[in-house]
Amino acid sequence: MPRPLALALLLLAGPAFATPTDDDAARRPNVLLILTDDQGWGDIHSHGNEKLDTPNLDRLADEGARFERFFVSPVCAPTRAAMLTGRYSLRCGVHGVTRGHEAMRPGEVTIAELLQDAGYRTGCFGKWHNGAHARTNPYGQGFDEFAGFTAGHWNNYFDPLLPYPPKHAATRVEPAAPDGPQRSEGYIADIFTDAALRFIGDRSTDASEAAPWFCYVPYNTPHWPPQVSEELFAKYVDRGFDTETAAAYAMVENIDRNVGRLTAALEQWGMAEDTIVLFLTDNGPNGKRYNGHMLGRKGSAHEGGVRVPLFVRYPRIVAPEVVVRQNAAHIDLLPTLCELCGVEPPQDRVLDGRSLLPILNGDVPGDPPWEDRQLFTFKDWRGTPNGERGAVRTDRWRCVREGKRWELFDMHADPGQTTDVSDQFPKVRDDLAEAFAAKWAEVTADGFDPVPTLLTSEIGATLPAHEAELRPAIGEGIRYVGPNGWANDWILGWEDADAFAEWPIEIEGGDHRYDVEILFAATSEQVGSTFAVEVGSMGEVRGTVERAFDPPLYPSPDRFTRPEAYEKPWATLNLGTVLLREGTETLRLKAIKKPGETMPEVKAVRLRPVSVGSPH
Known part of the structure; x- marks a missing residue:
């Protein structure tokens, strides 16, 4: 394996790795869990796709167990929730990909929390997509470190603006950019790989030296937007693929190179024998391309929408070149990792999955035997x-x-x-x-009540438009940029002054005051528009747009016009300070005055804590 250039940089992030000793044999294994976004079962060379180059993924599959029939959910967030908890996503409250439907309930127990409690260092680098706020973001679900974003997709892949920019040293502090996303240099999947390698290579403290680690790398590619290097894109155009397929395959090959960087680092640093490496994808392909002649693609309940790759390499347990033909699913990964890492799974809730350890070496009968079951x-x-x-x-x-x-x-x-x-x-x-x-x-016994965004005397929140429910309904006097309100959409076409947007919030630890702002864009005809933010019966704060701010979209090097929203800058309108009382409430954004045909566009409502009030 070639040594990646990035290894030279990683050695600067902390002392070099110690040579493994006999004591290391008694250590719990490290875990590297790699998940990709919208990469189908057929997006692997060794799955019969001869015109796609994935040498590192093919090697990973050959060095351990390759699952022939591994199933996930039809779309992103439900797969992630099920994988992290060992439970069907509906038990966790996750039933969609936007509007807050992707947020796991805070009381769910993830594999990261279990390993963290067992002394593991835990890091997540990439797309989270299971909750954007305190309690539901990676820091609230068991991760010490996080770099990336929490929404369902990101807008630009070159030099991206990231809400959680990568850190160059280990941290135990939540490093969200306080005033919005910050620029990171490079291609997004490469950036996440760099962050993961820094985490794996951290030897900055005695605790880091002794502790095993869990590194979760949920890449956001090959999900659109279709942005990738000219070198890789041209390669697949030259092989005769249409623009959409060429873009997807180019992003898959970039993923393969980054997987190669991660596995090369494990070998370079003497960690390969002691690390469980898992690679899987979150649903079927996001386009009409080779998928093993299965029916269905992303979003479908048919085989092609939910059958994906799973490769598991762990030299201490799993033999090379194993093919597992029994059915398995995302819900099985938590109990499997618990057993491999010597960690007790949760005993206070139903787990839908079961450990795959009896079949990790192929068709050898388990004890007890591996029985057929129903996967839903x-x-x-x-x-x-x-x-x-x-x-x-x-x-x-x-x-x-x-x-x-x-x-x-x-x-x-x-x-x-x-x-x-x-x-x-x-x-x-x-x-x-x-x-x-x-x-x-x-x-579904616990229903589908949305998870309210937590606010305290120290924790504020940015409530993005795509997490709002629009009333009376999308398209009835108020709508999003896109038809469904996907991640990163904003509100526009607000024609009906009686329409509004609302978000559930929860104020904890007493009554607190917050500065309230709106991120907006307005044409000259919309100057003079007045907004109000109302929280239950606590009154409201108002603000009037006094200047036009109508910037162009940021340039986006898409290979074709994307289906998702684009990205642009936003102005800030301060509405004043509001006192919010402890408890759960609904925050509403309302139109008070509409001088033009529509209200200004709205990206988000932001609340910043300014003081602590008296508790009840």
């Missing part, structure tokens, strides 16, 4: 779930409902799902549909 896919992720779409997977059957009725496919005889065999096996279909309904009722 829950698909309702655009609004409040209703249980009308999803799937049940067993070793032989896939029972799917994406439309008005359940379909049944024999995955042994028909892996491409070309023929619905419900008429031949009606009892199988009905039994699986009934099992889905029962599981749905079980995992």
